[in-house]
Amino acid sequence: MIAIAAGKIEDLYHDFDKHAPYVRKELDQDLVEYIIDSVSEIGDEDFMIQFRFTTLTDKSLTFRVKSSIENYFLYLKELKYRELARLRRSFFILFFAGLLILSLSVWVNQKFTGQGGVFTLVFAEGLTVAAWVALWNAITIFLINWAPHRRQIKMYDRVAQATIQFHESSQNQQ
Numbered sequence: 001m002i003a004i005a006a007g008k009i010e011d012l013y014h015d016f017d018k019h020a021p022y023v024r025k026e027l028d029q030d031l032v033e034y035i036i037d038s039v040s041e042i043g044d045e046d047f048m049i050q051f052r053f054t055t056l057t058d059k060s061l062t063f064r065v066k067s068s069i070e071n072y073f074l075y076l077k078e079l080k081y082r083e084l085a086r087l088r089r090s091f092f093i094l095f096f097a098g099l100l101i102l103s104l105s106v107w108v109n110q111k112f113t114g115q116g117g118v119f120t121l122v123f124a125e126g127l128t129v130a131a132w133v134a135l136w137n138a139i140t141i142f143l144i145n146w147a148p149h150r151r152q153i154k155m156y157d158r159v160a161q162a163t164i165q166f167h168e169s170s171q172n173q174q
Contacts, residue, residue, distance in 0.1 A: 002038040004031065005052045009061045012051075012068075027072045035069075039155050048163040055168070062166045070160045077156040084149050091141045098134030105131050 006012060013026050039047065051065065105127035112120045 002035060002042075002047055002049045003052065004034070004049065006054075008053055008055045009051075009058075009065055012065060027068055032072065035159055036155070039159055047158075048165060049159075050165045050167065052167045065166075066164050069162075069164060073156045073160040077153050077160065080149050080153045080156065084146070084153075087141050087145055087149065091138050094134045094138035094141070098131050098138060101127055101134060102131035 004012075012028055012031055035049065049069070105124060108120070108124045108127060112124065
């Protein structure tokens with residue numbers, strides 16, 4: 001359970017937009033970071049988010065909080081999908097550029113082996129190095145950078161779908 005205590009529901013939002021009609025980007029960043037850190041610590045276990053307020057909560061405000069959390073984390077999920085799309089484009093560009101440069105390198109090495117001067121040998125070796133750098137970067141994107149984004153997307157989706165409970169507590173109970 002992720003327990004969050006606040007004086008009133010309005011404390012969960014930025015000061016400049018407490019009464020804004022949209023519920024997509026308005027959550028307090030400290031709250032968002034706390035939820036993300038808590039879910040990261042919980043891991044794959046099921047969880048719920050429980051809010052405890054010292055003042056009486058209105059049903060319309062509790063609906064706003066639920067909508068805010070769901071919409072905000074779906075928004076974060078969408079941003080991560082955009083980053084994945086950018087990574088995918090980078091991967092394909094680097095991979096196919098690397099293959100093209102590698103093919104050119106093989107052709108230059110076969111065509112001018114033993115015939116060319118120093119410039120031709122340096123050029124052929126430079127093409128080989130450039131090809132491997134491009135291919136290595138593409139493989140790095142795929143093997144190393146892809147997984148953290150997928151994990152974050154999964155986490156944002158879990159938070160957006162989490163059960164949210166509201167309780168009123170007196171200031172004496174803490």
